Amino acid sequence: xxxxxxxxxxxxxxxxxxxxxxxxxxxxxxxxxxxxxxxxxxxxxxxxxxxxxxxxxxxxxxxxxxxxxxxxxxxxxxxxxxxxxxxxxxxxxxxxxxxxxxxxxxxxxxxxxxxxxxxxxxxxxxxxxxxxxxxxxxxxxxxxxxxxxxxxxxxxxxxxxxxxxxxxxxxxxxxxxxxxxxxxxxxxxxxxxxxxxxxxxxxxxxxxxxxxxxxxxxxxxxxxxxxxxxxxxxxxxxxxxxxxxxxxxxxxxxxxxxxxxxxxxxxxxxxxxxxxxxxxxxxxxxxxxxxxxxxxxxxxxxxxxxxxxxxxxxxxxxxxxx
Numbered sequence: 001x002x003x004x005x006x007x008x009x010x011x012x013x014x015x016x017x018x019x020x021x022x023x024x025x026x027x028x029x030x031x032x033x034x035x036x037x038x039x040x041x042x043x044x045x046x047x048x049x050x051x052x053x054x055x056x057x058x059x060x061x062x063x064x065x066x067x068x069x070x071x072x073x074x075x076x077x078x079x080x081x082x083x084x085x086x087x088x089x090x091x092x093x094x095x096x097x098x099x100x101x102x103x104x105x106x107x108x109x110x111x112x113x114x115x116x117x118x119x120x121x122x123x124x125x126x127x128x129x130x131x132x133x134x135x136x137x138x139x140x141x142x143x144x145x146x147x148x149x150x151x152x153x154x155x156x157x158x159x160x161x162x163x164x165x166x167x168x169x170x171x172x173x174x175x176x177x178x179x180x181x182x183x184x185x186x187x188x189x190x191x192x193x194x195x196x197x198x199x200x201x202x203x204x205x206x207x208x209x210x211x212x213x214x215x216x217x218x219x220x221x222x223x224x225x226x227x228x229x230x231x232x233x234x235x236x237x238x239x240x241x242x243x244x245x246x247x248x249x250x251x252x253x254x255x256x257x258x259x260x261x262x263x264x265x266x267x268x269x270x271x272x273x274x275x276x277x278x279x280x281x282x283x284x285x286x287x288x289x290x291x292x293x294x295x296x297x298x299x300x301x302x303x304x305x306x307x308x309x310x311x312x313x314x315x316x317x318x319x320x321x322x
Contacts, residue, residue, distance in 0.1 A: 001024075001027055002031060005051070006050060018058055022058060025061070025062055032051060035047050045077065045078060048073070052067070052082060055067065055088075056089060060091065060093075063085075063089050064091060067091060070082025070085065072097070079107075079108075083098070087114055087118050087121070091122070092123050098119060099119060099127065103130075109143055113144065113147045116131065116134075116151050128157070129159075131152055135152060136163060138170065138172070142172060146178045149179060152164065153186055156186045161188055164183050165179070166179075168195075168197065168201070173203045180195065183209075184216065187217050189219050191213065192214065192219065192221065195210045195213045198210035208240070211226065211240075211244045211245065216248075226245060226253065227252050227253055227255065227256035230257070231256055235267055238263070238265075239271045242257055242271045242272055246278050246279050247279070254281040257275050257276065258281060258283055258284040260272050261288065269291065270296060273299050277309060280306060281310075284310075288307050288310075289307065292304065
């Protein structure tokens with residue numbers, strides 16, 4: 001049977017081999033025992049890989065017989081292969097063993113990573129608490145914490161959102177960034193308050209993900225808060241907000257950008273004029289016309305482009321091509 005597995009290269013050959021194995025379970029289980037119980041080096045790691053690679057096409061009983069052996073193997077690489085097979089096949093009957101791997105801090109990162117995603121996808125209601133505790137544990141490996149945050153975005157219940165909001169106050173800026181990213185991906189209105197608070201974070205990447213999260217919620221309250229912040233923020237922050245928010249093409253946002261077209265800061269005026277060319281907004285016409293006399297040539301050019309797209313000027317008058 002091992003030779004049959006080795007010769008199965010095409011999809012059709014693999015299906016035929018799987019049909020034979022499913023019809024001869026005792027022979028296959030004997031082979032699994034021989035390969036994984038090998039004490040004299042008769043079988044290689046590749047033989048174990050061959051057994052794992054066919055699991056996707058086997059019945060649940062045979063899948064479990066292979067994966068249980070693999071995730072308990074003494075070789076770290078084999079354990080990872082077994083966990084990958086468990087993730088592909090969505091077998092949840094081995095989750096108590098998978099949880100043990102996750103909780104073993106001496107286990108490899110790859111093994112623990114796959115354990116996180118198996119538990120999050122097969123039984124989030126049962127293992128959600130474990131995953132949330134790991135995400136918040138500041139003594140835990142940061143990479144595992146971030147992997148857990150990624151997995152929690154597929155759960156997205158109230159407890160998950162609460163955990164992600166709590167991460168916005170974490171001491172580690174990577175975790176704050178991961179939390180803001182995750183909340184932006186989930187896009188729940190329940191996270192508006194904590195994302196607004198994250199706009200005050202000292203780290204730019206956290207603020208950027210908070211802005212994106214609020215921007216993409218299609219919630220007027222969130223957009224109004226962003227536009228209010230745009231009006232009063234320092235110039236550098238105003239420019240960042242303009243560039244991140246203009247693509248939303250929201251009336252609330254475009255109104256705020258229109259107001260700061262006449263900012264005393266030339267960099268802000270330049271960004272705002274550019275934004276009006278990206279998202280034409282008729283109420284901005286008067287302020288754009290003022291910018292036609294700006295001392296900065298690029299601002300004047302952006303204003304002309306925006307007015308042209310609004311149909312307020314003839315592009316040939318300025319040698320513009322749209």
